[in-house]
Amino acid sequence: MNEKYLKILEFDKIKGILSNYSISENAKDKIEKLEPSTRREVIELLLEQTSEAQKMIVTKGPIPFGSIYDVRLQAKKASIGSVLDAKSLIKVKETLRTARISKSYIEQFDNIPVIRSLSDNIRVSKSIEDEIERAIISETEISDDASTELRRIRRQMANEKQSIKNKLNEIVTSSKYAKILQDTVVTVRNERFVLPVKSENKDQFPGIVHDTSSSGATLFIEPMAIVNMNNHLSALKQEEYKEIERILAYLTSIVGELSEEIIYDCEMLEELDFIMAKGKLSVSMDAIEPKINQDKYVRFVNARHPLIEKNKVVSSTIEIGKTYSTLVITGPNTGGKTVTLKTLGLLCIMLQCGLHIPCDIGSSGYIFNNIFADIGDEQSIAQSLSTFSAHMTNIVGIMNEVDENSLVLFDELGAGTDPVEGAGLAISILDTLKEKDILTAATTHYSELKNYALTVDKVTNASVEFDVNTLSPTYRLIIGIPGKSNAFEISQKLGLSTDIIQRARDTIHTESIKVEDVISKLDKIKNEYEEKIIKFLLENKEIIIINEGIEYSKYENIPLAVQKRYEEYLERIKSYGIKVENKDFYINSLTQKEEVYGKRLLDLNRLKELEVKGMRRIIVENSIVTSSAEEYAKEKNIEIIKRR
Helix, strand or coil: CCHHHHHHCCHHHHHHHHHHCCCCHHHHHHHHCCCCCCCHHHHHHHHHHHHHHHHHHHHCCCCCCCCCCCCHHHHHHHHCCCCCCHHHHHHHHHHHHHHHHHHHHHCCCCCCHHHHHHHCCCCCCHHHHHHHHHHEEECCEECHHHCHHHHHHHHHHHHHHHHHHHHHHHHHCCHHHCCCECCCCCEEECCEEEEEEEHHHHHHCCEEEEEECCCCCEEEEEEHHHHHHHHHHHHHHHHHHHHHHHHHHHHHHHHHHCHHHHHHHHHHHHHHHHHHHHHHHHHHCCCECCEECCCCCEEEEEECCCCCCCCCCCCEEEEECCCCCEEEEECCCCCCHHHHHHHHHHHHHHHHCCCCECCCCCCEECCCCEEEEECCCCCCCCCCCCHHHHHHHHHHHHHHHCCCCEEEEECCCCCCCCHHHHHHHHHHHHHHHHHCCCEEEEECCCHHHHHHHHHCCCEEEEEEEEECCCCEEEEEEEECCCCCCCHHHHHHHCCCCHHHHHHHHHHCCHHHHHHHHHHHHHHHHHHHHHHHHHHHHHCCCCCEEEHHHCCHHHCCCCCHHHHHHHHHHHHHHHHCCCEEECHHHHHHHHHCEEEEECCCEECHHHHHHHHHCCEEEEEEECCEECHHHHHHHHHHCCEEEEEC
């Protein structure tokens, strides 16, 4: 996908958060290069990884990673005979330790096959880790325990140093040299023990001059009495150096022998680090693994924008693709229209990257070839383009690249020019995309686009809710209802004269007012029904809505669009599992004999027995209904009602 559109939708910020949850530099690089996949099998694997990591974190916490270093280069060097320094060997040890601990931790979990498949092949022996641990204390210090020879050399060196110090103490405490020495302090120059001697007394102090003070008043002289002792100490230091080199070469050879395994372990750790980062992101966002459908639709239940703080974000269910391919979103400025677009686009991107999305269970997405977005002010000063021209330049590019498996997002489509022409262009663009069956969501202020969505097949309205009482948006998306301008209501609340408001109403086309009134009525009915539905569902009651109960027909000269909204609302009700029947069917059903069936199983034979008894309505409580019984009931028009 085009990096430009990923950035517009702020996917780079998601990657930034994800990177903060990782430890290793290579995992961070992997995250930086993360982009949406279009291969279903890849996406499903990545999603499974994330789900397993989420499960681990929620159950017992994340993998307790220590240090993860990229030691592949060191392992390769070791395999060809190069000698690694102490710093490199420590990095190898720490990485091996992390691999061992990670593998052990993962083995505690069941039902994480993907992560287990990575950790099961971690096979480096703990002996390498122990050998390095025993031999190396720090980047600059090798342990005496590294070898018996090193211990012997260092013991001799300690004895020789003590002999030198004893001899020097004899000199500095002797009255013979009291006036000759500048100070009674033993110091070191050029790795030789020396004493500070007054420059004017140098001839009275036999020895080798190694340094002079900045003032020239002091000479640092190695007394002749300890020259041989210093020589012996220097020889021991050379032995120590050679033994350390031998130890490092030995440790390197062990690393080199298992270089391939170490490289593999390193790669597995980086992959596990990446997977854990995805799991941590999921937990932090209260996210879920979405389903992937092949029917080209998106349904994000109670979707939340992942970059908005939890205590401030407002969830909305976003749908597109099943009964309509084009969604026209209207509503007030700063009401959440742009956020809705970005949420839709960003969650689709996250899904195709194998990331969980902040939605509720039941959410489903589609794998798009491309996701395009024209959002925000793209005005180019350098090119002296107006806002409208900049947007149209983007749109032209989008229209040239889209295919039937694209998702297109437009913010304020057609804005920045003459309203009539802008609305015409917007409708034409949406029509073109609709004809190609391309899923498109667009925000607008144009009333023409509201009417377009009301009257054209496979196009629907949506709005961001506005509370007239508080004069503030709720940021909640409502699909199926176009947004009202609320200009008159807001003006009235703010104290504008009723006469002025009425005169304004009179200047607007009658049809426009009528449609707005019907929209208000439908909105009111919707709210009333939602309250009742929630109440009855909580009480576990059967809900049947009579089709004739919502009387839109009493309005005169109502456009077909209103009927369309009414029918869409009924479909929404049905999606909750609520029956919508005509009046005659319901009256007849009341006269039918019914049976409350409380046994564990309702099979075909038992159903036929009840049918013989004249039972046309069977209420099963905590019972299993076989598929053959359900098919027979459907064929014979026998109603089965399931209660828990």
